[in-house]
Amino acid sequence: MTEGSADLTGRVIGMIESIYSLPPGVVTIDSARGEIEQWDSLGHLVLILQLEQEFGVQLSPEDIETMTSVRAIADGLALKLAA
Amino acid sequence: MTTTIPEPNAPARSNEMVGTQRSIPDLREAYRRSPTFATAQSIIDETARLPSAAERQTSKLMILRSYTVEPIVPLLRASAALEGVDLRIEIGRFNAYAQEILDPSSRLYAFAPDLVLIAVQTCDLLPLAWSQYVDDPEAAERQAAEAIANLRSWVATLRERSAARVLLQGLELPDQPSAGILDRQNTRGQSSLIESVNADLRRIAEESDAVDFVDYDALVARHGRARWRDEGKFATTRMPITAEHLPHVAAEYLPYVLAAAGRLRKVLVIDLDNTIWGGVIGEAGIDGIRLGQDYPGAGYRALQRAILDLHHRGIVLAISSKNDERDALDALERHPRMLLRPAHFAAMRINWNDKAQSIIEIAAELNLTLDSIAFLDESPVERERVSRALPEVLVIPLSDRPMEYARELRDSRAFERVAISNEDRERGRLYVEERMRSALRTSAASLEDFYRSLEMSVDIAALDDVNLARVAQLTLKTNQFNVTMRRYNEKQLLDLRAAGARVYALTASDRYGENGIVGVAIVVPSGDTAEIDTFLMSCRVVGRTIETALLSHIAAAARSAGARTLYGVFVPTKKNGLAKTFYPDHGFVAAGTEGDATRWELDLAAAPSAPPWIKVRSEP
Numbered sequence: 001m002t003e004g005s006a007d008l009t010g011r012v013i014g015m016i017e018s019i020y021s022l023p024p025g026v027v028t029i030d031s032a033r034g035e036i037e038q039w040d041s042l043g044h045l046v047l048i049l050q051l052e053q054e055f056g057v058q059l060s061p062e063d064i065e066t067m068t069s070v071r072a073i074a075d076g077l078a079l080k081l082a083a
Numbered sequence: 084m085t086t087t088i089p090e091p092n093a094p095a096r097s098n099e100m101v102g103t104q105r106s107i108p109d110l111r112e113a114y115r116r117s118p119t120f121a122t123a124q125s126i127i128d129e130t131a132r133l134p135s136a137a138e139r140q141t142s143k144l145m146i147l148r149s150y151t152v153e154p155i156v157p158l159l160r161a162s163a164a165l166e167g168v169d170l171r172i173e174i175g176r177f178n179a180y181a182q183e184i185l186d187p188s189s190r191l192y193a194f195a196p197d198l199v200l201i202a203v204q205t206c207d208l209l210p211l212a213w214s215q216y217v218d219d220p221e222a223a224e225r226q227a228a229e230a231i232a233n234l235r236s237w238v239a240t241l242r243e244r245s246a247a248r249v250l251l252q253g254l255e256l257p258d259q260p261s262a263g264i265l266d267r268q269n270t271r272g273q274s275s276l277i278e279s280v281n282a283d284l285r286r287i288a289e290e291s292d293a294v295d296f297v298d299y300d301a302l303v304a305r306h307g308r309a310r311w312r313d314e315g316k317f318a319t320t321r322m323p324i325t326a327e328h329l330p331h332v333a334a335e336y337l338p339y340v341l342a343a344a345g346r347l348r349k350v351l352v353i354d355l356d357n358t359i360w361g362g363v364i365g366e367a368g369i370d371g372i373r374l375g376q377d378y379p380g381a382g383y384r385a386l387q388r389a390i391l392d393l394h395h396r397g398i399v400l401a402i403s404s405k406n407d408e409r410d411a412l413d414a415l416e417r418h419p420r421m422l423l424r425p426a427h428f429a430a431m432r433i434n435w436n437d438k439a440q441s442i443i444e445i446a447a448e449l450n451l452t453l454d455s456i457a458f459l460d461e462s463p464v465e466r467e468r469v470s471r472a473l474p475e476v477l478v479i480p481l482s483d484r485p486m487e488y489a490r491e492l493r494d495s496r497a498f499e500r501v502a503i504s505n506e507d508r509e510r511g512r513l514y515v516e517e518r519m520r521s522a523l524r525t526s527a528a529s530l531e532d533f534y535r536s537l538e539m540s541v542d543i544a545a546l547d548d549v550n551l552a553r554v555a556q557l558t559l560k561t562n563q564f565n566v567t568m569r570r571y572n573e574k575q576l577l578d579l580r581a582a583g584a585r586v587y588a589l590t591a592s593d594r595y596g597e598n599g600i601v602g603v604a605i606v607v608p609s610g611d612t613a614e615i616d617t618f619l620m621s622c623r624v625v626g627r628t629i630e631t632a633l634l635s636h637i638a639a640a641a642r643s644a645g646a647r648t649l650y651g652v653f654v655p656t657k658k659n660g661l662a663k664t665f666y667p668d669h670g671f672v673a674a675g676t677e678g679d680a681t682r683w684e685l686d687l688a689a690a691p692s693a694p695p696w697i698k699v700r701s702e703p
């Protein structure tokens with residue numbers, strides 16, 4: 001993993017903690033939708049909107065389908081931000 | 084069934100996070116810079132942990148809807164929290180607003196909201212007008228007429244069964260009409276039809292004081308119709324609005340939420356140099372300051388226009404400026420391009436003192452609390468000073484571009500009103516008159532001489548159609564001289580009266596003019612006793628013995644209706660210290676406590692009489 005993507009992962013984890021009001025440490029790079037109580041379908045929508053606000057990108061229905069773990073979000077964002 | 088947004092689980096957060104507690108001004112600045120979901124949730128969590136959280140006002144909003152509005156919830160709750168309101172939100176089922184309104188046992192009524200928002204999109208309410216207009220325009224028109232007739236009757240039902248205010252959301256116009264530019268070549272057409280439905284919705288709002296209209300299409304247009312909707316997300320999640328515009332939707336709803344909660348900023352305190360004109364008057368002189376039609380004078384003049392608009396809306400204006408008073412007043416009086424004149428200001432502190440101190444003095448002079456004040460100053464240093472020293476004061480953010488100042492003041496939405504009463508329109512004049520009364524007070528030899536010199540008269544009337552709106556407004560807004568702080572809207576007042584309570588409205592006038600309706604009392608009779616449910620006076624007449632006149636009247640009325648004892652309760656809050664000694668000052672004796680509240684009783688045979696210097700008129 002490059003330093004840049006580690007930084008991205010950290011930001012994504014921080015955002016998930018903030019929007020779901022979770023204490024630090026609960027969310028890791030392996031966390032995924034369904035494993036965290038607040039990360040249900042509405043919670044997922046809010047997370048996607050947060051990512052769009054924070055990174056200034058627009059995510060497609062396909063992105064919403066696939067970005068369902070911290071790792072998948074960080075990888076997907078890295079691709080979009082590089083493009 | 085409805086969807087309940089869970090309350091944030093604040094205690095679950097670690098102590099580490101508690102250590103990073105930010106103040107309201109810091110949180111407000113964080114949200115201004117980055118109005119995201121992460122910021123919003125932090126604001127909700129952190130404001131709930133502030134020491135002042137327990138005293139926050141709670142308000143309840145029910146959203147009846149045809150689309151996914153859930154993401155707006157944290158943004159709106161955070162925005163309300165920044166204004167001191169703990170907003171609880173419930174959301175109805177998709178497209179079930181009719182059932183929820185018509186079923187008296189629905190969650191809508193069980194929730195007992197203060198405000199009900201009916202958020203319906205054009206594509207759900209009028210699918211024919213939205214996307215199939217050209218197929219059959221007459222069918223689209225029939226559908227529109229039916230939708231309005233239904234909404235009108237649903238709003239009527241909702242108003243009968245609930246004390247909530249109702250907020251009707253207007254319909255957005257299509258970005259690309261089916262007929263292209265042809266759609267606008269006549270007055271019938273797809274866009275015109277939707278506009279006519281919006282006009283009908285505004286008509287429904289106009290018919291009732293408790294129904295308001297939010298101009299959703301204007302909101303969409305202001306931020307850009309072409310980039311408003313996210314059709315991909317709408318198709319997959321029923322959420323039609325792009326992420327960047329969701330904070331704008333929350334900001335648009337906020338003034339209605341604050342109005343329903345009775346949270347209104349009343350005073351704008353402004354700086355002078357480099358805020359309402361360019362340059363420093365003490366250095367540049369009256370001919371050297373920038374104000375007029377050119378750059379940058381046009382920016383300052385536009386800001387004065389925006390401030391004058393607020394004055395006409397009933398916002399009280401005051402000055403806090405570091406200047407030589409004579410120079411500043413001279414410019415206000417004589418500059419040919421000046422829109423704001425000394426007579427527009429209810430209080431002035433033009434001196435070299437600390438501005439936080441000046442604002443405290445202005446609040447005391449106007450008898451208003453700090454949380455009713457907003458502050459406008461181009462100096463970041465003064466803004467920082469005031470927001471640190473007085474976190475209750477709303478400090479309006481300004482850029483360093485004078486041409487933007489007017490827009491930035493209007494954007495702050497601090498002074499939005501959904502209605503304007505005659506009292507509101509007159510408020511500026513009333514406060515200027517008060518300035519003159521104060522001058523008299525210092526010249527009158529004794530207090531009694533002062534009271535006599537005011538030539539006061541009061542008129543005490545029972546609740547009627549004419550005074551209903553103002554009586555409700557006073558119970559909702561009066562915080563300082565208010566013994567029980569019970570809040571009633573119009574419907575609740577009528578219900579109280581129907582249940583046997585006597586509701587009194589007091590109008591005051593004196594040699595300087597009319598004060599309007601400034602006192603309310605509600606008395607509940609019960610056999611040979613009667614109880615004061617509500618007793619309040621507007622701050623602007625407190626300290627003139629008018630409260631004694633009102634008490635004397637209600638005591639006499641209770642006695643002639645057969646009561647021997649009059650009871651009263653004082654419920655202390657952070658703000659109503661002014662009314663704390665009202666009962667003992669008028670001969671009531673303590674009759675026990677209930678929690679924080681104290682109970683008082685008065686033998687009606689020994690009730691106080693009206694002060695001889697007040698002429699009292701009342702209905703027989």
